[in-house]
Amino acid sequence: MFNTVNQHCLDSIVTLSKNRPVSADDDIFDDRGNKLWARGQHISSGLQEKLVRRKLARPLESTLTVEGALTFADVIDDCRKLAAKQSLLERIEAKASAFSLIDDLRNIAIPGPLRLLLTAVREQHHNSYRHMLACMVISAGIAEQAKLDDHDVKVLMLSALLHDLGEMYINPDYVRSSRQLNCMEWKHVASHPRIGQLLVQELTSLPPAVGLCILQHHRRLDGSGYPHFDGHLSPHHLAALLAIADTAAGICARTKSGAVSRIALALKVVPEEYDRKYVSALLVALGDETESIECDEPDCGCHDKAVEIAHRIAAAIRVAEASQQQGTTPFSRELAGNIRGILSNLEKSMRSAGVLEANRLDSLDQDPALLNEIRVAVAELEWRLRDLARNTFVRAEIKGAQELRELTGLILALDAEALGHPAGEQAPPQA
Numbered sequence: 001m002f003n004t005v006n007q008h009c010l011d012s013i014v015t016l017s018k019n020r021p022v023s024a025d026d027d028i029f030d031d032r033g034n035k036l037w038a039r040g041q042h043i044s045s046g047l048q049e050k051l052v053r054r055k056l057a058r059p060l061e062s063t064l065t066v067e068g069a070l071t072f073a074d075v076i077d078d079c080r081k082l083a084a085k086q087s088l089l090e091r092i093e094a095k096a097s098a099f100s101l102i103d104d105l106r107n108i109a110i111p112g113p114l115r116l117l118l119t120a121v122r123e124q125h126h127n128s129y130r131h132m133l134a135c136m137v138i139s140a141g142i143a144e145q146a147k148l149d150d151h152d153v154k155v156l157m158l159s160a161l162l163h164d165l166g167e168m169y170i171n172p173d174y175v176r177s178s179r180q181l182n183c184m185e186w187k188h189v190a191s192h193p194r195i196g197q198l199l200v201q202e203l204t205s206l207p208p209a210v211g212l213c214i215l216q217h218h219r220r221l222d223g224s225g226y227p228h229f230d231g232h233l234s235p236h237h238l239a240a241l242l243a244i245a246d247t248a249a250g251i252c253a254r255t256k257s258g259a260v261s262r263i264a265l266a267l268k269v270v271p272e273e274y275d276r277k278y279v280s281a282l283l284v285a286l287g288d289e290t291e292s293i294e295c296d297e298p299d300c301g302c303h304d305k306a307v308e309i310a311h312r313i314a315a316a317i318r319v320a321e322a323s324q325q326q327g328t329t330p331f332s333r334e335l336a337g338n339i340r341g342i343l344s345n346l347e348k349s350m351r352s353a354g355v356l357e358a359n360r361l362d363s364l365d366q367d368p369a370l371l372n373e374i375r376v377a378v379a380e381l382e383w384r385l386r387d388l389a390r391n392t393f394v395r396a397e398i399k400g401a402q403e404l405r406e407l408t409g410l411i412l413a414l415d416a417e418a419l420g421h422p423a424g425e426q427a428p429p430q431a
């Protein structure tokens, strides 16, 4: 994959070269033997025109060296600095000896191509870099509580550092968009775990488990998430741990107060999604919190929204059941069946949140903390419907036109807006 130059990655490397020298440590040839760039020559924007969409004899990432490239020791120092600034990460540092796990890895050599890419992320994409560090610190907190052995800790820390590096190969307008992406845009973003795995597999000799953890960090134990895996196979146990750290790090970055309670809620609202023992390990590492959850949209019309989500789940279950029976390919029937199972879990979660009992809601006005908690739970469930819609689209679209046609009604029932349709739109009856 990496012999064809990726425009977005090349843009980042050229931008990096404006701040620190990046040079070719070997002559760069295309796949027909034409010399494009001489060894030792510094990278400049002239390289962009020569290389973009060209097939090279060797991946560009393996040919370039950046001066002062990031080392694992730099990463550890940055983890410490971040923990000193973010109270949630500081809790891990203060409570557990998690940092000694990371410190022990100070001398790990990061492979050259990845050092180049990580240096670019550190200099250009500060939020992404902070997210990688937060994932490492949180993973270390879980690893320490779960008493992982040295080999697993090493695999986990490398995976946490590298898990989103594949995003460098995707249009930054999609990766860093603050708006909701539609299904076609989402398809690009959803490829980052696979690209990350290929980076490790094709450009380094790191253990295959690192690539596997990167591939599976958005998978959930109930079969939701992406990329899809055979429902009979569980993700690698360290990928299940990394998925928890990734979710927690995301919440940590966007939540001003009550982060621990919010993390606990996100990881427990659908109990089938995350590995219980690692969730417990994280909550022990984070310790108790007295601050209550804050809702991003306090006036969201909690009860109406909850009723709407409950109806949407019930309607999607009916469509999934119909698709399971009427699908003309084994793929359509199996996927509809999987989604049916995931929706049942969401329905159970909805009921256990107790939000549908209108009488109870009236009394909740007296308890703002609990009301906020319910609001956030409803938002979490709504988010899962969108994710399910987009991931169903990606899987069906890759499979074929027939499958996509047959599953469009289900995608619309899950979240019509993900397909760019008005909310609540239904599929026309199939001919």
Ligand SMILES: [Fe+2]
Residues within 6 Å of the ligand: 163, 164, 192, 217, 218
């Ligand atoms: Fe990711």
Ligand SMILES: [Fe+2]
Residues within 6 Å of the ligand: 131, 163, 164, 246
């Ligand atoms: Fe991530």
